[in-house]
Structures are given as C-alpha cells and as structure tokens.
Amino acid sequence: MSFKPAAWPRKLRSQEWFGGTGRDQIYHRGWMKNQGFPHDVFDGRPVIGILNTWSELTPCNAHLHDLAERVKHGVYEAGGFPVEVPVFSAAESSFRPTAMMFRNLAAMAVEEAMRGQPIDGAVLLVGCDKTTPSLLMGAASTDLPSIVVTGGPMLNGYFRGERVGSGTHLWKFSEAVKAGEMTAEDFLEAEASMSRSPGSCNTMGTASTMASMAEALGMALSGNAAIPAVDSRRRVMAQLSGRRIVQMVKDDLKPSDVMTKAAFENAIRTNGAIGGSTNAVIHLLAIAGRVGVDLTLDDWDRCGRDVATIVNLMPSGEYLMEEFFYAGGLPVVLRHLGESGLLHRDALTVSGMSIWDEVKDAVNHNPDVIRPVDKALTRQGGIAVLKGNLAPGGAVIKPSAASPHLLKHRGRAVVFEDIDDYKARINDEGLDVDETCVLVLKNCGPKGYPGMAEVGNMGLPPKILKKGITDMVRISDARMSGTAYGTVILHTSPEAAVGGPLAVVRDGDMIELDVEARRLHIDLPEAELKERMAQWTPPTEQPESGYAWLHQAHVQGADTGADLDFLRGCRGAPVGRDSH
Known part of the structure; x- marks a missing residue:
C-alpha cells in the first residue's frame, strides 16, 4: 500500500464554478441559493455529489432517498457540502429488452454527470444489479474520489415454513408448476413471500454479488455488502460513508488508487468464495477496462479456480443474505482468504487502510453459513x-x-x-x-x-x-x-x-x-x-431506437466486458470552459 495523501488545503475543481466574485461564479452560486443554501457552503469546502439511482421502477432501489439523507448528514459532519443528483437507473425487473442493454448508457450518463457538474467527489448510491457496475464504470472513467454505498438486501422470505430466496425460488416454483408438483394458486400465494421488505435480492444473486465485489475491490467501507436494507446499521453505514468521502477528496484518494490489478484479483477470489454470480465476470471486466487495468477471462480462471465456495447461500447453498450478515458478512470471507494466502493483503481501500487491516479481526458467528474449507460447498468454486x-x-x-x-x-x-x-x-x-x-x-x-x-x-x-x-x-x-x-x-x-x-x-x-x-x-x-x-x-x-443503434x-x-468500444479507458474529469 503506497498511497500518499495530497496536501490540504488546495483548490478544488468545484471552485471553478463557485469560488470568486466574478460574473460566472455569482451566476452559479446565485442559482444554487434559491434552494436556501447559505453563502458559506460555497467557501471552498468539498462538494460531494450523491449519485442516487433511486426509482420507483427500480424496486431494489426505491428506498434510497432515506439513505441519501443519511449520507448528507455524514458529509455535513465532515465539513463538506452534499448535493443529491439523480442518475440513470436500470431496473433488472422492469427494463426491456434487458437492463444489461442500458448498463453502458447509465455508465455514460454517470460519467458525464460527474465530469460536467461542480462536484469534487461522489457517493455512488446503488443496489439493483446494473446500478452498481454502471456507477463504478462512470466513476472509473472520471477518476474523481468515489465511494460505494449499496441499499442492502431484502429480509428473508418464508413460504409455509420454507426459506424463499428471491429469484431462486421463482425459478424453482415455476418449474414445479410445469412439472405438476405445485398449483398455480400456490405459486401466487408464494409470490407474497418473495419480496417482503425494501432491498435487493436476498440470495447471492447479482445485486449481492456486486455489493460484495465493491467491498472486495476496496470501493466500499468494510461490512457494507451484507447489511439488510431495513437494518438501522445500513443507515449508519451510509452516514459513515458520507463522512469518509469528504476526507477522500481532501486526500485525493481516487478509484485508480484503489482499483488496481491486485484489487481485481481479490474480487475474483472473493467471488469464488461466496459462490457469486456469473454476471460479475462481465461487470468486473468492464470496470477494469474503464480504470485501465488489464483484466481478462484467463485471470478469472487463474485466480478463481482453486478457491473453495465457503458461503452457504442460495442459489448454491441453503441460507440467505440475512444469515450471512448475522454470521459476520464479507469481512469473515476476506479474512479467510487472507489467512489462506489468497488475498493481496496490502490492497488499499477507500478507508485509507489496507484490506487486511480492515478484516483481520473479523469473527465468524455461524460456521454453517460461512463454512470452513473442509466443509465447503465445493472445493473448486469460482467461475x-x-x-x-x-x-x-x-x-x-x-x-x-x-x-x-x-x-x-x-x-x-x-x-x-x-x-x-x-x-x-x-x-x-x-x-x-x-x-x-x-x-x-x-x-x-x-x-x-x-x-x-x-x-x-x-x-x-x-x-x-x-x-x-x-x-x-x-x-x-x-x-x-x-x-x-x-x-x-x-x-x-x-x-x-x-x-x-x-x-x-x-x-x-x-x-x-x-x-x-x-x-x-x-x-x-x-x-x-x-x-x-x-x-x-x-x-x-x-x-428500434437511437441508443439501440x-x-x-x-x-x-x-469476453471483454460488453462495454461500448469508445468508452473504454479513463478520460478524467477536467473542468471545461464556462460560457456564461
């Protein structure tokens, strides 16, 4: 870990908009003041964009306004100026022809929102499958200090005494109906059990996998991935992340400092240990392409091949995300990888500490949920x-x-x-x-x-x-x-x-x-x-449409991440000319 914080204080990019007494600066400040902001919030303190993928048509993210308020508390406490910015939200459950088609559009929109507006750092407020990679891709392209806060998984579902995993049991029950083993009426009754609280899928689906990938990459605070959406500790995590991003701006701690080749290798091995989604392959390849890290399918096989799947969660195992959190969550998995020689311990995280320092004292509270290697779901997991x-x-x-x-x-x-x-x-x-x-x-x-x-x-x-x-x-x-x-x-x-x-x-x-x-x-x-x-x-x-073309x-x-060819690589976030 060789990161050296930048000297502070220094002039921030937001001051190109807000700092000074010229006509252009008064123009920018004056319009902002119609919301009731006092003059001194424009005095050179870091401006933090809370990039919020909230949408009522993105059910996994429909609770994110509350988390945004908690982030704001943290930013203000640390001496920053928070501004909530809605960004493109691609919902897995409602977008046609498929949300994946719009991941790159969302990433492009996020990149331009970060580049074209007066922010010095960003909190990436995400949850549903494509929102996490798209915002990470946009942040990687601009390389502005950024931290991920996920919305968290739903509570466990139950149907007639059986755990119901969102998505997993949808496929299971659907096949049972076709096989004549379950009635259509019972299927409809089970529907009410599948999504009984705010949050993303409660299985180790793509949303929980990508939350885990963000944490394993070092782009989220330790413990972020598994906290249930309705748990009060999810709000605490949001507030602490708001505090932390202000210091990251002061230190000039950027995505390129955190998302190194070592960090991606940590994430690949983590994916194997948790039994993560195959979608992580495409998303990590795309994110790496944006930040300028040479990551290939061969790296996925090389790093993940000998990693045992120790997290006993659906769809591979028995439990759900709620139990994973109670067992200790991702820090326990990362500690296991570190003790097994499968973790680059000195990889930097957004906390400013190494990933090993973050997880070395993690405790496993349920060895049936997070298993020892000799009781792994599979000895060679991964992808x-x-x-x-x-x-x-x-x-x-x-x-x-x-x-x-x-x-x-x-x-x-x-x-x-x-x-x-x-x-x-x-x-x-x-x-x-x-x-x-x-x-x-x-x-x-x-x-x-x-x-x-x-x-x-x-x-x-x-x-x-x-x-x-x-x-x-x-x-x-x-x-x-x-x-x-x-x-x-x-x-x-x-x-x-x-x-x-x-x-x-x-x-x-x-x-x-x-x-x-x-x-x-x-x-x-x-x-x-x-x-x-x-x-x-x-x-x-x-x-059929302009974007589709x-x-x-x-x-x-x-095999390279299904990104748009002209979006690969980091373009930075220079301040453009002001025409006002």
Whole structure:
C-alpha cells in the first residue's frame, strides 16, 4: 500500500464554478441559493455529489432517498457540502429488452454527470444489479474520489415454513408448476413471500454479488455488502460513508488508487468464495477496462479456480443474505482468504487502510453459513472459463450451482435459433429431446438479443421435468440471473450474432463438455465447421431506437466486458470552459 495523501488545503475543481466574485461564479452560486443554501457552503469546502439511482421502477432501489439523507448528514459532519443528483437507473425487473442493454448508457450518463457538474467527489448510491457496475464504470472513467454505498438486501422470505430466496425460488416454483408438483394458486400465494421488505435480492444473486465485489475491490467501507436494507446499521453505514468521502477528496484518494490489478484479483477470489454470480465476470471486466487495468477471462480462471465456495447461500447453498450478515458478512470471507494466502493483503481501500487491516479481526458467528474449507460447498468454486472450437473466445460456468454428474458430459444438441424460437417450442410434447441432450440457445448475446438478456438458464421441457429430471446441460451466448442455478454455460464468445461457432450449431450435433479440462467442443471436422461458418449470413434486423443503434454499432463481446468500444479507458474529469 503506497498511497500518499495530497496536501490540504488546495483548490478544488468545484471552485471553478463557485469560488470568486466574478460574473460566472455569482451566476452559479446565485442559482444554487434559491434552494436556501447559505453563502458559506460555497467557501471552498468539498462538494460531494450523491449519485442516487433511486426509482420507483427500480424496486431494489426505491428506498434510497432515506439513505441519501443519511449520507448528507455524514458529509455535513465532515465539513463538506452534499448535493443529491439523480442518475440513470436500470431496473433488472422492469427494463426491456434487458437492463444489461442500458448498463453502458447509465455508465455514460454517470460519467458525464460527474465530469460536467461542480462536484469534487461522489457517493455512488446503488443496489439493483446494473446500478452498481454502471456507477463504478462512470466513476472509473472520471477518476474523481468515489465511494460505494449499496441499499442492502431484502429480509428473508418464508413460504409455509420454507426459506424463499428471491429469484431462486421463482425459478424453482415455476418449474414445479410445469412439472405438476405445485398449483398455480400456490405459486401466487408464494409470490407474497418473495419480496417482503425494501432491498435487493436476498440470495447471492447479482445485486449481492456486486455489493460484495465493491467491498472486495476496496470501493466500499468494510461490512457494507451484507447489511439488510431495513437494518438501522445500513443507515449508519451510509452516514459513515458520507463522512469518509469528504476526507477522500481532501486526500485525493481516487478509484485508480484503489482499483488496481491486485484489487481485481481479490474480487475474483472473493467471488469464488461466496459462490457469486456469473454476471460479475462481465461487470468486473468492464470496470477494469474503464480504470485501465488489464483484466481478462484467463485471470478469472487463474485466480478463481482453486478457491473453495465457503458461503452457504442460495442459489448454491441453503441460507440467505440475512444469515450471512448475522454470521459476520464479507469481512469473515476476506479474512479467510487472507489467512489462506489468497488475498493481496496490502490492497488499499477507500478507508485509507489496507484490506487486511480492515478484516483481520473479523469473527465468524455461524460456521454453517460461512463454512470452513473442509466443509465447503465445493472445493473448486469460482467461475470456470471454458474454451474450445465452440467457444474460441471463452464461455463461463458456475460449478457451485451445477449438477456434479453433468460437469463432464457428451450430448446431442437441441437447438433454438433465438429466444422466440425457444418459447414457441420448449413446451411441445413432440420436441425431440431427452435428459441426455444439450439445449443450445443462439442470438442472445450483447448484439443478438440485443443487450444480452438473462435467458441462459432455459427452463427445461415439461416432458423432462415430469420424469423428475431437474437439470440438463444448457449452452448459450446469453447471461443468467445470479439467483439461478443449474449446469448452464453462458457468455459463449464470439456470440452467434457476429458469426461465432455457436451460430452454426445444428440439431443432432454432438457437444462435449469437460469443466475440469475447461473444454467446450462441438464434434465436427474442422473443415465442416469452417464451411458452415463461411455460409453463415448476419442478421438484418435494425435497431428500434437511437441508443439501440449506438449499442449495436459499438458494443464489444462478453469476453471483454460488453462495454461500448469508445468508452473504454479513463478520460478524467477536467473542468471545461464556462460560457456564461
């Protein structure tokens, strides 16, 4: 840890707007004063933007106004001037065609909001899946001092005495209805149990995973990730973060100081230990691309391969985020990694301390929730990166959520050309499929869907479910919800919509999966595969909106983070000329 705080006091960028007696400064201050701000808040104290992804159409974030007020308390206490700034909020549960399509738009909007307005530092107030990575991407692009405050997970759900994990039980109950094991009426009754408090998913889905990634990267205060949304300690965390960002501005502690290659390696190993979402792969690759760190899929496999999954949470395990918090939360996991030689202990955090100093005294209060290695859910957790002639750019699978007997498998392909083809045929009793087959879904990647929707965890055919079979090998260029489970191969690159090998898979082709060997192979002679690819023609469908056109023209592959090509790299936050 080699960070050296900047000398203080110094002139802040906000003073280009507010400092002085010239016409332009009076213009900027005068309009701000119509809200009742006293003159002395413009006297050179740090201006902190609370970038708030609150929206009533983003249910996970609908409680963030209260947290913003707590952040303001902390900023004022530390001698700063807080301003709440609404930013683009992409809701996982309501955005179409998929929230992922708008992650990059949100990141671009956040970047320009930070660059174009008089703030010296930012509190990134996030929760729902895409809000955390999009704000981290925007902050990385400007490199202004920033700290993450997440909204926290929902309380546990219960249905007839059983824990109900948001998302995870949605998939489970839906399949049970199709199999005739649960009535539609019971499914509707269970709905009321799934989301019984404010907050994000209470499983180790993408929201909780990305909250954990922010903490493991060092971009949030220690303990932030797991505090339930309605717990009073979530408000305390927000207030302490408000205090801390003021000092970060004074020290000029920036995202590039914290999010180093070592920090990303810590996050990858943490993802393996918690059984985190496959979506973290894409988001961390994108964030790294913004901050200028060379992170690849190979790093994911190298760092995560030998990490045991010790957090016993759905969808991989038994418990929910509430129990994870009571057990000690992410600091316990980070301490375990540090004691196992799997943590870069000296990695800097937004607290100004090393990550090891933050977690070295963490105590595990429930060894069934956070298990010792000899009782791990899986000894080799993490995200496995597969390659082969079907995925020359790579594909990913989450072994802790897969069926062990399917991790090495050979089966006949049953192919769906796109999600509409899948929906039209999957329930057909005449579908030529059995449990040994491999379901293949095309054209659901960054360009193909467009936006790369969470449809990779395809529901099984009812005729298979009725046999008592609950898992099959599934392959696509799509994503899946972090709350989902199964032997699901995702992010196959290059995707079908750009002519990757996935595009030319046909019904009856034999596909071989070997997770231990990291192999994904279609059993075709090389010459035939090349001939098929040479005959492939690209889709001709045109985007429906201006942003969709921009996205389609510039989105990169899943193997590099699915960012827009012109947004990669840190552009900084210089003060532009004032025309008033």
